[in-house]
Amino acid sequence: MPIILGTILALAAIVVIAYPFFGRKRYRLVSESYLTRESHRAERLRIYRKISDVESDFASGDLTDADYQQQRDQLRVAAAETLREETGITTASERDEQLEMEISRLRDQTSISPEGGDTL
Template identity: 70%
Template sequence: MPIILGTLLALVSVAVIAYPFLGSKRYRLVSETFVTREKLRAERLRIYRKISDIEADYESGDLTEADYQQQRDQLRIAAAEILRQESGGNSTSKSRDEELEKEISRLRKQSTHSPEAPEGGDTL
């Protein structure tokens, strides 16, 4: 009797441990969501590093102001889109494009009105 009870307990334990890996869609979806968010986070951090790199290039004189602003604006827009995806924004493509256009306009006005970026880096 103790052998049967021990075997049954072992089988139940294995089933409980294996269940998330073998069957449940919910666990797979959670795992896929986590992987997707981590990829988006890594991409966003890569963009932030690129922004820092072009700021350093501009400071050292390797980039003209027009090139710097163009590249910076493009990278900021890409970072904003990734942040929107990370936050789970479910806007339609058309409204997303309109929002991006508004953000581009705001950034262009800001960069033309203020001759120098505020101390401490990005305003985005």
């Protein structure tokens, strides 16, 4: 019995690892352009998180008004830049619309007001 089980295991392993060579599905390595875009996307999401943290810090009184404005503006510029590189959207208004929508979604999650704390 153990030998049979071992043989089944070995055959299963062979089938699983051989399938990509003989199966119908065709594979291609992930392209450089895709990786670059994914990298930009991840960077953009990290910047959103930083914006959320900055807004949270400001709401809690950890940041002065001037520091908050400066950090938030820097991060929004960086987010717009990565969005441009990622999507190829060149129109500033289109970029701003998408950024604003995603950042406000983040605010909804963290319950921080759009003014970043001015009203809190």
